[in-house]
Amino acid sequence: MPGTIKKYFPVFVLPTLLAFFLAFFLPFLMGIWLSFCNFTTVVDAEWVGIRNYVRAFSNEDFLRALWFTIRFTVVSVVSINLAAFLLALLLTRGIKGTNLFRTVFFMPNLIGGIVLGYIWMLILNGILAKFGVSLTYDPRYGFWGLVILMNWQMIGYMMIIYIAGIQNVPTELQEAAKMDGATGMQRLRYVTVPMVMPSITICLFLTLTNSFKLFDQNLALTNGAPSGQTTMLALDIYNTFYGRIGWEGVGQAKAVIFFIIVAIISFTQLVLTRRREVES
């Protein structure tokens, strides 16, 4: 059998590999190259060295966006995972209508980011109007608006992953722990959590990267208002690229920095949580 897999390797992998190379790897390399160039269109570039990187790092907007993104990511990763895990625990207890609840909680995830952003903008503005203000009044409103929106969208999805993990915890383990006199909290702490560690790894990874590279929701909900104080990294890159003539390269340089940051953070997280996973 392993021999057969080896034999047919090129047949099954080559097309994907080719597509991956053309549609992902090549543009990626081109992007890195362009970050050292001055260009109007991607086929018309002129080498300028590290000038773009210097400009990117001396750009206040970029640093502010980075700080905003970090704050947002910390808050939303914690809140999404906590809420999703609690919901998953609740919905694996065999409560009546479990399936209905699971579906309902999962549904927000099926709506696109832009649409969600606009809908939540209307809702939040509607609420804030009672107090005579709007979302763009204070950066804090935009921040918490984004957190609420992100939670609403992601909790359902993470919940499904946690449910799958919890259902895979062998009942023998739970029963054995019960026999030994473990309380509910203890079983959660010493049986369930270690056993669903793989799900936690995935969920943390997904929420972390998704929060970090959030774009649509940010664009639709606040578009950086007021005065760019709720701009996240991806939106800032976009604004740099199109906001000033001759700054396309700087936008590209920011994108490369952005890639490196996301890669470092998510790899560290993967390594850290992987270590805590246990085999059943």
Added chain:
Amino acid sequence: MKQEKQQRKRRGIVWLCLCLAIMLLAGCGKKEEGSGTGESGNGGTNGSNGENTSTASGRVFYLNFKPESSELWEELAKQYTEETGVEMKVQTAASGTYEQTLKSEIAKKDAPNLFQINGPVGYQNWKNYCLDLSDTKLYGWMLDNTLAVTDGDGVYGIPYVVEGYGIIYNKEILERYFDLDDQQSGISTVEEIQSFETLKAVVEDMTAHKEALGIDGVFASTSFAQGEDWRWQTHLANLPVYYEFRDKGIGDADTLDLTYAENFKNIFDLYLHNSVTEPAMLGNKSVNDSMAEFALGRAAMVQNGNWGWEQIAKVSGNVVAETDVKFLPIYTGVEGEEKQGLCVGTENFFAVNSRASEADQKAAIDFLEWLFQSEKGKQYVTEKFGFITPFNTFEESEKPQDPLAQEVIRYMENPNLTAVSWNFTAFPSQTFKDKLGAALLEYTQGRKSWEEVIDVFRNEWAEEKRQIQ
């Protein structure tokens, strides 16, 4: 023996799959090339590095800037192909995304050969792609050659439409106000409004009588939703810049003194405090909202340009009669402003792609000449697009008929008035406009003082001018 057979079979499968994969990729490639082409099968495009060659006779591919007239352009393209046999396709960029779309479209093999730039600043970005049009008939037809975008001896952008903006008012509501018995301003005709002072007196008194007049506010909402603030950060901000440049006798500057900052505040405050909407709630309002408020008779005035007529007319439940839609200049309290006209200018300049094949370049120029000279072309321009053109090929009778365009022409032809030129084509960048817009929004919310807004205006101007050099 058996192994050999198997091996051959395997090799066959590998080849088959490879072929399939290649076909698939080729298929994708072709599809991409044809996207946006409509039904025209445009074969024979090849080339590299953005240079493109096409069929010997050339074809026209226009990247349209105005989403509101996308259907008309499609229709026109079909007409043109029918009449001349030259292939033409039109692609329209979604509102506010022209630069983005152009950037990606022009890098493709099948690139647009006709596009538009928004003035001298836009030209800086696209100068590698703009063909010198000084030898074209189109340039020869221009009534005022100084309007074109030039660089040295070359002409790289030719304006195709002259537009005007000011304060659009509903004559019927104003007349009702003038007829009120207890009105305080002492002004009884629109003609008497010739300065900021009189405008302010009328507006404030109208606000005091808004119940009697049946309006919610004199001015429609000062829209500040995302991407909806261009009427303030671009159009209104043009006025202080215009007067400063006029005083200094220049057309562009690296730094601004903003000597007319107070005048900017005058008119902006007037808009805010006599509005349909509470200042703090303006962050949700779009231009469409404002135009609808005007069309439904909830507001008597709205600042916008002659392109706004279409929007007013389209609002369902529209109560404004065509004959009641008129323009007033934007008065800000500058000395001698009774001679000020509307803000008239253009930010729509045709440019021909210098990297297109020669046949395509010629096809694009031919199309432009057809559009502005032939009977049919001109009919589209004046009747359907409603453009006021800067060319001498149009007769007196061939002028657009919509009420706001008529008003713009009336103001332009009045020899006693000086039009305010569009100096925002020299505004340094989109980032500048966005930051000014954001500062104005914070001012409406009471989170920034006017001095801070002016600081943003001045500092960001200098900063952005420095950054793009």
